[in-house]
Amino acid sequence: xxxxxxxxxNASSFLKEGEMEMMxxxxxxxxxxxxxxxxxxxxxxxxxxxxxxxxxxxxxDLKETAERIKKNCDVFxxxxxxxxxxxxxxxxxxxxxxFHNELSHERRKAPQIHFVGQNISGTYMKHLMELIENKExxxxxxxxxxxxxxxxxxxxxxxxxxxxxxxxxxxxxRIIATTDKSKGALRTLADQEGYKxxxxxxxxxxxxxVLTPVGLLPIAVSGADIDEIIKxxxxxxxxxxxxxxxxxxxxxxxxxxxxFYRKGKTVExxxxxxxxxxxxxxxxxxxxGESEGKDHKGLFxxxxxxxxxxxxxxxxxxxxxxxxxxxxxxxxxxxxDIALPTDEQDLDGLNYLAGKTVNFINEKALQGTMLxxxxxxxxxxxxxxxxxxxxxxxYLVYFFEKxxxxxxxxxxxxxxxxxxxxxxxxxxxxxxxxxxxxxxxxKLENRLK
Ligand SMILES: O=P(O)(O)OC[C@H]1O[C@](O)(CO)[C@@H](O)[C@@H]1O
Numbered sequence: 001x002x003x004x005x006x007x008x009x010n011a012s013s014f015l016k017e018g019e020m021e022m023m024x025x026x027x028x029x030x031x032x033x034x035x036x037x038x039x040x041x042x043x044x045x046x047x048x049x050x051x052x053x054x055x056x057x058x059x060x061d062l063k064e065t066a067e068r069i070k071k072n073c074d075v076f077x078x079x080x081x082x083x084x085x086x087x088x089x090x091x092x093x094x095x096x097x098x099f100h101n102e103l104s105h106e107r108r109k110a111p112q113i114h115f116v117g118q119n120i121s122g123t124y125m126k127h128l129m130e131l132i133e134n135k136e137x138x139x140x141x142x143x144x145x146x147x148x149x150x151x152x153x154x155x156x157x158x159x160x161x162x163x164x165x166x167x168x169x170x171x172x173x174r175i176i177a178t179t180d181k182s183k184g185a186l187r188t189l190a191d192q193e194g195y196k197x198x199x200x201x202x203x204x205x206x207x208x209x210v211l212t213p214v215g216l217l218p219i220a221v222s223g224a225d226i227d228e229i230i231k232x233x234x235x236x237x238x239x240x241x242x243x244x245x246x247x248x249x250x251x252x253x254x255x256x257x258x259x260f261y262r263k264g265k266t267v268e269x270x271x272x273x274x275x276x277x278x279x280x281x282x283x284x285x286x287x288x289g290e291s292e293g294k295d296h297k298g299l300f301x302x303x304x305x306x307x308x309x310x311x312x313x314x315x316x317x318x319x320x321x322x323x324x325x326x327x328x329x330x331x332x333x334x335x336x337d338i339a340l341p342t343d344e345q346d347l348d349g350l351n352y353l354a355g356k357t358v359n360f361i362n363e364k365a366l367q368g369t370m371l372x373x374x375x376x377x378x379x380x381x382x383x384x385x386x387x388x389x390x391x392x393x394x395y396l397v398y399f400f401e402k403x404x405x406x407x408x409x410x411x412x413x414x415x416x417x418x419x420x421x422x423x424x425x426x427x428x429x430x431x432x433x434x435x436x437x438x439x440x441x442x443k444l445e446n447r448l449k
Contacts (some may be wrong), residue, residue, distance in 0.1 A: 003239060004399055005249060006249035006252050006381065008382070010370055010374045014263070015259065019259055023245075023255045027255060027406060030405070034406065034409070035241075040413070040415075041414040047211070049237075050211055051211065051230060051233035051234040059226065061198075069111070069138050070221060070223075073135075074136045075114060075131070076113045076140070076218075077132070078116070079116055079139060079151045082286055083208070083286060084144065084214055086210075087209065088210065088217075089279045090393075091215060091222075094388060095222070095388070095389075116128055117153070120149065137165075138174045139155075139176070141186065144179060144180055146183075146186030146188075159171065175196075176195065176197070178217065181199040200212060205418075207291065210283070226390075232397075233395065235391070236250070236397075253383070253399075257299060257407050269327070270326075270329070271304050271329070272305060272328070273331070275305065280396065281305070285301045285303055288407075291404050291416070292415060293420065307369070317376070317378060325378060325380070326373060326379070327380075327381045328366070328381070328383065329385065332384055332385065334387070337359045340361075431445070
């Protein structure tokens, strides 16, 4: 597998001589804190060495469980939110056939996979129940805390459906819970009901958990090779274990982010040119937004899907507020392609491209866009990956996770907690009338009058 190569020549005109090099001592310190586990949030650094500490028995158990799921259902529901689903969805979207859920079950030898429990929409849940009514269903419910509202609401409804359809005992065989090893509501229920369980280790936060059973079980059910994903992450581990960032493209990315942020480029726009990478951006947004958005600081992580969004957000990126820089994921050798046929009338004027491949056109669009945006004052960082594969997914995951840790420490925040997510939850529970929130409830309701 060729490594990810970072190319920032379309950003260098925005940098002063030596501006990156002067970050070297700060990078060394951030690297030391990550590896010595002496920095902020050091209770949540289990992901740092994870690619080298894979539990082979657990991997075997995951594979066997995935095979049991593939053989016993038409629809596999993955219930989870945030880091409890985004990594798996990013991988499956990136590695499966683009229309994987639309292709027939027989052709793919894998169930349709739906990620649910990411919203509290009654309409959505009603429609989901209609979708699965006459299907053979199995469920992986994923929650480290076990109490997150959205997956808990979805799981309660779906568990009722399973117990109705298969009986209590039958339902137990169709539910796999991935949660804390000893505490939390989901662990209690799983132990009481006898569900098959997998563990999310205490020292790995949700947004860093894709290389654990959180991501690996759903990914294995999709038919992707989880051994190859882990191999890609292990290659990245070796590539980024040197604190001298001259050859460390991961740390160069972290440094560039920090420099552009301090220059007033406070929004990072992740751009891809392959629809299969759309959800990688969604996973990346949580990873960076939840890690760095603290103390009223941090880059705002945004994403666009090109060339589609050139027709919606292209105007803004070219000509709006100049507080942006772009990070473009470029796939150098897409595995599959198709040529453009000649057309007799040529009314669309495309005959000059007849015989060229669609990826050739995509490549020129990428190059033209990058130059136009750079000229418009938007620095472009390009992350070149050779192909879309399990190894490149694993490599990208570890690249972004490691860069996030370094970047968060360079920013001076704790990248591994998420205190800010509790504020809305407190208000929501009060307004829902949860016991113990009575005082807040009255205050909030008065504000809503
Ligand atoms: O796995 P859990 O505990 O349900 O949490 C899901 C997501 O919710 C958050 O805790 C934020 O509320 C994220 O950090 C996490 O990925």
